[in-house]
Amino acid sequence: MIVYDKKYDVIVVGAGHAGCEAALAAARMGRPTLMLTINLDAIALMSCNPAIGGLAKGHLVKEIDALGGEMGRNIDATGIQFRVLNTKKGPAVRASRAQADKQLYRLRMKHVMEQQDDLDLKQVEVTGLVIEDGEVVGVDTRGGVRFLGKTVVLTTGTFMRGLIHIGLVNYPGGRAGDLPSIGLSDGLKDYGFDVGRLKTGTPARLDGRTIDFDRLEKQYGDENPIPFSFSTERIEQPQVPCHIAYTNPRSHEIIRSGLDRSPLYAGIIEGIGPRYCPSIEDKVVRFPEKDRHQTFIEPEGRETVEVYPSGMSTSLPIDIQWAFYRSIEGLERVEIMRPAYAIEYDYVNPIQLHASLETKLVRNLYHAGQINGTSGYEEAAAQGLMAGINAALRVQDKDPLVLGRSEAYIGVMIDDLVTLGTKEPYRMFTSRAEYRLLLREDNADLRLREKGHAIGLVQEEVYSSFLAKKELIESELVRLSKERLAPSAAGEELLEEWGLVGIQNAISYEQLLRRPEFTCQDLSRVYPAIMDLPEQVREQLEIQIKYQGYIQRQLEQVDRSARLESTRIPEDMDYGTISGLSAEVREKLARFRPDTLGQASRIPGVTPAGITILSIALKARYGR
């Protein structure tokens, strides 16, 4: 290997959604950063659905944005249909989603990366890590070059030993049309990493010219598209609709007729697939009673005829694919442009990670994205961001940034991964978060902007406009609690309309706003100036006031568990010497090696009694 003369602080392997955020974060924090990828033309390529966000995933995007990441701004600039989901439900589960122009999405991300100071981009396949005394010091590449770096972030996605399946046919590939990554995961195994096999699948890409859209239901985005990023003013680009179609009993018949040639059912695929994101054959097998399944036919861009039938992923043979897609009403003549396929790939069990995403086995090595067993762009991006941040902090000899389960979905996800590990593709859900009312999309900036700024990722300009917003909310909350409506001052009519007839005392604006269905718009009848506040501020006033009670209760829960979460367990803790632990608890702790008492408490099989003993032992030995 020939050693490159420039030495980097952070080397990021991979330019998927994880790699891009990792590299941008490290570079924006001023660390000389190198991003290596197999193909510079496939930066931030969307391997599967051309969309960002959705339930719980939208939360991740907002958190990424709040911390200073790029995903939100990138989709704002290239989205072609924005929708807020669950608008009828409580603010905790409201979520943003947008469809992307896939080519523009990747081109813009490449452009942003190219404009970033302290960031070099190079096209080359990484074939191995350079490790000295348990510490990573660089990477070796296919071209015969060794790049040296103080830290390395691996974000290899579905590429490591990627194997593509279409029916009983299979061949190596990192993604359809892409070269796989060979060699890297063998090296990881040699260093003691628990390398496993997962699989995921994608539907066919269909030729929109051969679909009878007139016979399908149209679905439009929101009339006033709301941006993802807290710093995007407005979505300017034109929006397009997508279409809804359904399978039918005949479709399911066709699918069943192909199961004997399904690589999954024939036992050829060993990797475990995503339960929550099943292929169409899984759905048909698991829910035999359902006589139809819905699909959104989503455009892949404004300038292409390629469309993506969501939820219709499959690894069935190609003849079954033809017959099945054509069995759908409106798709009778459809031509497949790219076949559906499943892909198996190597991942590394994330229990071998610290909460900083640094590996426990090799110092200064971080893993982020699909390599950690997750699936989804947003999950990948969020981890990439944290890994990039923590690599940059490490180089600066600073403590890692670890988000708690009460601070961010990102914290929930990473905690889940590193304390529980995963044997199947992990995806974010709102149900995974115990403090859902605290972790809303709308307050992601209030939760995280300061942290992003403290580590140098959120720029001053963005930060000061955030501070102004925050102060406005606070001062306005005070005002609303003080200003009162005297029954005498309100007209008869208003009292009647608001159901306040007969009240004796003045009622504060805050009290008014606490009432269900009562909005700032309503309040403006007695306090017109409230409508001059920015919409984002009014939204906070409504939510914070309406849900104050619930929020308060969750905050108290957080307080109660704070001690557990903040009690660190030394890396070299010898569980064998703690008397009183059951054999099972001891074995679990030794295997998972939790970073904190909080993590320890979430390891399945570790009992509350065990936690108490461990806690006493920590106090006795380290005074923690």
Add this chain to the structure above:
Amino acid sequence: MIVYDKKYDVIVVGAGHAGCEAALAAARMGRPTLMLTINLDAIALMSCNPAIGGLAKGHLVKEIDALGGEMGRNIDATGIQFRVLNTKKGPAVRASRAQADKQLYRLRMKHVMEQQDDLDLKQVEVTGLVIEDGEVVGVDTRGGVRFLGKTVVLTTGTFMRGLIHIGLVNYPGGRAGDLPSIGLSDGLKDYGFDVGRLKTGTPARLDGRTIDFDRLEKQYGDENPIPFSFSTERIEQPQVPCHIAYTNPRSHEIIRSGLDRSPLYAGIIEGIGPRYCPSIEDKVVRFPEKDRHQTFIEPEGRETVEVYPSGMSTSLPIDIQWAFYRSIEGLERVEIMRPAYAIEYDYVNPIQLHASLETKLVRNLYHAGQINGTSGYEEAAAQGLMAGINAALRVQDKDPLVLGRSEAYIGVMIDDLVTLGTKEPYRMFTSRAEYRLLLREDNADLRLREKGHAIGLVQEEVYSSFLAKKELIESELVRLSKERLAPSAAGEELLEEWGLVGIQNAISYEQLLRRPEFTCQDLSRVYPAIMDLPEQVREQLEIQIKYQGYIQRQLEQVDRSARLESTRIPEDMDYGTISGLSAEVREKLARFRPDTLGQASRIPGVTPAGITILSIALKARYGR
């Protein structure tokens, strides 16, 4: 293999510059066409320099356009610097060149193909041909599908058994970042094709942010960019400059120091490279006396920092690349984004082709582009166009369209390929054409539009505006020959200025225009209306009148050889039975199997005497 139910008239394998033109031509001629490619995101990707046209290549683009191809319109829509070369020289060697925004170029081409009726696009690797009784009937693919087609056009570029070299490191790939095509060429060998090995190389892509452009010379495009296509009105998009830099003796020292690790000089590369497009190490070795070589630093697009240093291709090891590029003034800090590399690939000797580009061994199978041993986008596109046309004509049971050496550069190129074969990458040069004055860029439409229209490729609207232009030229030529300037009518001053003082007789406008340096602009002083004619028409008047004598002489030469060119030799001609032929001539004819006497006359080793004997034999046997 599972057989696809739809049967195509034309199947095009590959979506490079050859594949795109082939597929568009066949579909535009109304034939149900299928284009298959390894990666739909890499349609019309420019593997090497981000530019179209140049000497002789510009001629090809204009001819492609005149026949109804797409390359000219595509570069017109996405070019970022247009220049006409050789404007100081005669009209025969004037040539257009434009730099492209590489990503926009490929995206627009994909868009055009997607909008084309009768054209299906599918992503899949072709692994073999289906041949029955010496006739191709379809292709087999990696996904396990057999597609049936009445004709097949192979345009595999550099992908067949592609092997990438960087120094002594090598690995399979169709292009950097792309999967190779495996299996197809083995099958071709089995059918008796003479499969050889060629190589080509590309420079590194450099990070424009690390180049000191202020220290380099700027080169701007033409102030009024002139479109390639005869149907583009105007170039609207903003134009950008490129920059000129030079190697120096130290660069050459560095290069020499790496030669022992050059795959070429170390004998690892067996494929033959392009002589006229040498790598920088070739230049340094072959011209030891030169102490510098020039490079144009060309942007790869308006939105990217990647730049292309033309003429600086190399397969030297990466450490030599670093040192060498950085030895260039202004590039001292340069970062390589994608390394330079050479690629070896399989091609099929084009002497196994008819002039229609149909193979002689397998009926209905056509080869076009780099698979025929050529190099260059324009060469590929021109062949692709002809192969697509001829496949479509075959399906309609029509005679092939074969362009003569006096009709088009395309004719020269294909005739060269099929009569001489090639053992090294073939590139178009003006010097290859014997009738250069007939084959100008400016008259490509006059030469070829009618042919393009006759086969149904040039659309009516385009055609009628062509006819109008043609008629205008003809009527105007008549007018110019009739209208005269009487000495009495011209003022004293004008006569003096034009050097006509003392002439007795009236002089025709044509005579005036024939004088060197005399332009329509000059003539407008006595015939102002001439400036109302479109510029393209005035250009024709000047050129046709000024060069009439030379043109006439070349036309007479063409006439003389017309009989040879039009005399067809039957496919099953048995040369063994013609008495009088020397053993060598007999062997050459039997091996090359020329389609016409003209082709036969150009086979090296076939003597004029041999041609006379052959000609007599043909007349005797077939009355030709």
